[in-house]
Amino acid sequence: MRNRLATQPLFDLSKPGRRGARLPKCDVPVQELEQLLPAWTQATEPPSLPEVTEPEVIRHFTNLSTLNMSVDTHFYPLGSCTMKYNPKRNERLAGTHGIVDLHPYQPEDTIQGMLQLLYELQEMLAEISGLPAVSLQPAAGAHGELTALMVAGAHFRESGEIRTKVLAPDSSHGTNPASARMAGFESVMIKSSDAGFVDMDDLRSKLDEQVAVFMITNPNTLGIFDRQVSEISDLVHKFGGLIYLDGANMNAILGVTRPGDFGADMMHFNPHKTFSGPHGGGGPGAGPICVNEALGAYLPVPVVVEEDGRFRLEYERPRSIGRVRSFFGNVGVLVRAYCYILSHGPDGLRRVAENAVLNANYLLSRVRHILPVPHGQRCMHEFVATASDLKKKAGVTAMDLGKRLLDYGFHAPTVYFPLTVPECLMIEPTETESKETLDAFAETLFRITEEPADLLHETPHSTYTSRPDEVTAARKPQLKWSPTSDSDKTNH
Numbered sequence: 001m002r003n004r005l006a007t008q009p010l011f012d013l014s015k016p017g018r019r020g021a022r023l024p025k026c027d028v029p030v031q032e033l034e035q036l037l038p039a040w041t042q043a044t045e046p047p048s049l050p051e052v053t054e055p056e057v058i059r060h061f062t063n064l065s066t067l068n069m070s071v072d073t074h075f076y077p078l079g080s081c082t083m084k085y086n087p088k089r090n091e092r093l094a095g096t097h098g099i100v101d102l103h104p105y106q107p108e109d110t111i112q113g114m115l116q117l118l119y120e121l122q123e124m125l126a127e128i129s130g131l132p133a134v135s136l137q138p139a140a141g142a143h144g145e146l147t148a149l150m151v152a153g154a155h156f157r158e159s160g161e162i163r164t165k166v167l168a169p170d171s172s173h174g175t176n177p178a179s180a181r182m183a184g185f186e187s188v189m190i191k192s193s194d195a196g197f198v199d200m201d202d203l204r205s206k207l208d209e210q211v212a213v214f215m216i217t218n219p220n221t222l223g224i225f226d227r228q229v230s231e232i233s234d235l236v237h238k239f240g241g242l243i244y245l246d247g248a249n250m251n252a253i254l255g256v257t258r259p260g261d262f263g264a265d266m267m268h269f270n271p272h273k274t275f276s277g278p279h280g281g282g283g284p285g286a287g288p289i290c291v292n293e294a295l296g297a298y299l300p301v302p303v304v305v306e307e308d309g310r311f312r313l314e315y316e317r318p319r320s321i322g323r324v325r326s327f328f329g330n331v332g333v334l335v336r337a338y339c340y341i342l343s344h345g346p347d348g349l350r351r352v353a354e355n356a357v358l359n360a361n362y363l364l365s366r367v368r369h370i371l372p373v374p375h376g377q378r379c380m381h382e383f384v385a386t387a388s389d390l391k392k393k394a395g396v397t398a399m400d401l402g403k404r405l406l407d408y409g410f411h412a413p414t415v416y417f418p419l420t421v422p423e424c425l426m427i428e429p430t431e432t433e434s435k436e437t438l439d440a441f442a443e444t445l446f447r448i449t450e451e452p453a454d455l456l457h458e459t460p461h462s463t464y465t466s467r468p469d470e471v472t473a474a475r476k477p478q479l480k481w482s483p484t485s486d487s488d489k490t491n492h
């Protein structure tokens, strides 16, 4: 039985006069409100807030928090999103008073510790990426892409070159073409070969002097490392273009290889993926970018600089593209990334990547007997399986499998991405899972493929909501509660 305190809006529990806490009568002289605040600033009626007791509030929110799946409660193999465990040590450190009580308007002399932390993080990301100039400003991976493309735009404007196109493979994340358009470029798609790599003939046919940037994800969203990457970057550089590396998959190559070493000129990190920051419903992300020395001049302001052991925010950068984010970026996420990188150290980060790849290959070796994995016997940190045969044979879709997994206590993998593989499930176990968890997942997946199609079409059965109308939910979100809203199980 679901607890009614979790599934009813708090407003429905409201009874006039109920309170969380009652204060004793004031025993010091009371000033009239009018003496403290001008009349025009005062509301004429009290706000319409639910009137409930403290236990009701606590139970409501505690129970509400259990309706969802999270990395703290379930295996969460959401490909590309890297839902690895978020170490609680990072949360504790990011929550210390010296950090959370800072205000961005404090004088620099009083925030030297924070500036040092951010400066050191810039240095660490430069080392990990092999690209020396860093901006911590962007607020998410997609924002990092946009910022880097604006940096590229500024570079070409200054050198008087008119370049209008940004290329990206058809397996790329939707944010790549979207960022290209937002930054004012035309987005051009490059085909993938049957093996899942960049189709070199297609790339050659679309490369010319109008190409500003080629955006590549490596390892790509199929979970394979494109060995042509050096050849690709030589080719693009020959035409005067730049290489952008979508760093969402850095989990696979941390400490093993560096984008700057295989030809990238710019990249973003997703600290909330690679460096274990809580994300999705758990918190905001960040999208720091690293660029080569020449492009460093165009990075957004401010940049954290060090002079004689003192740290400051540098705003005077005449060739900078300007500001892209208020204050210093999503500092809370950056602090967690800093803790994560420091606590692992260089060798530890390499082991993270090695174990992420090992776990994914172990799971791949078990899943491919259940669902075909079209792109190879081996993978990096994730792989893409397909339910195409199952759909033809039994009418069961990738969506059905993902939904049914929820009933068995597993978060669904990413489904229907990348777009190049029909009926796909993109599975990323991450390094933080045990062999037992991976075995249980594979066995459950097998069991589901043996279940009747009719049952699978109606799953999940154990969740609060079963199959919401996802298109309507995305196109016409109903974000405001009203007393008439239908709390029927099927209609959220």
Ligand SMILES: *Cc1c(COP(=O)(O)O)cnc(C)c1O
Residues within 6 Å of the ligand: 080, 081, 140, 141, 142, 143, 172, 173, 175, 217, 221, 246, 248, 249, 270, 285, 286, 287
């Ligand atoms: C997650 C992701 C992005 C976008 O990052 P956000 O932080 O969600 O904006 C871009 N590319 C790939 C391959 C991703 O997985």
